[in-house]
Amino acid sequence: MPARLDRIDLKMLRLRQKNGRLSNAELADQVGVSPATCHRRTQALFDEGYLSGVRAMVAPRKLGKGTLVMVGVVLDRSTPESFASFEQAVAKLKCVLDCHLVAGDFDYFLKIRAGDVDDFKRIHGDQLIALPGVRQTRTFFVMKEVVDNAALEF
DSSP states (O other): OOSSOOHHHHHHHHHHHHOTTOOHHHHHHHHTSOHHHHHHHHHHHHHTTSOOOOOOOOOGGGGTOOEEEEEEEEESOOSHHHHHHHHHHHTTOTTEEEEEEOSSSOSEEEEEEESSHHHHHHHIIIIITTSTTEEEEEEEEOSOOSSOSOOOOO
């Protein structure tokens, strides 16, 4: 695969991002290549790391996880060891959808799905404040999801 993507590769990425359920034959037809070429190019996009996976988008409310919470976390120390310890522990929490090291007032931002406020209160008390090195958390309950998981523009 060339270091630079051509127009067919870019179109394949856009279409896959828009609809991961496209069959290889449908994708090949939409980009104007043979199914064999499409399969080879798709595999190359995976191998080169342009595509990292394909998964279905689950409706959180349907599964009783309609409360979205963002949590800012401040650690008691800013050392590589404390960051590593926190990251290793937070990666094990099933309630955490995303965890990002950030610059600014917080060290990390977590995206968490919960059933309701009481469920989050339990998560906070049992899991979040027990994470290694946590000095402070600040919780933001999402009132409305305006843009969520938008497609990457390229």
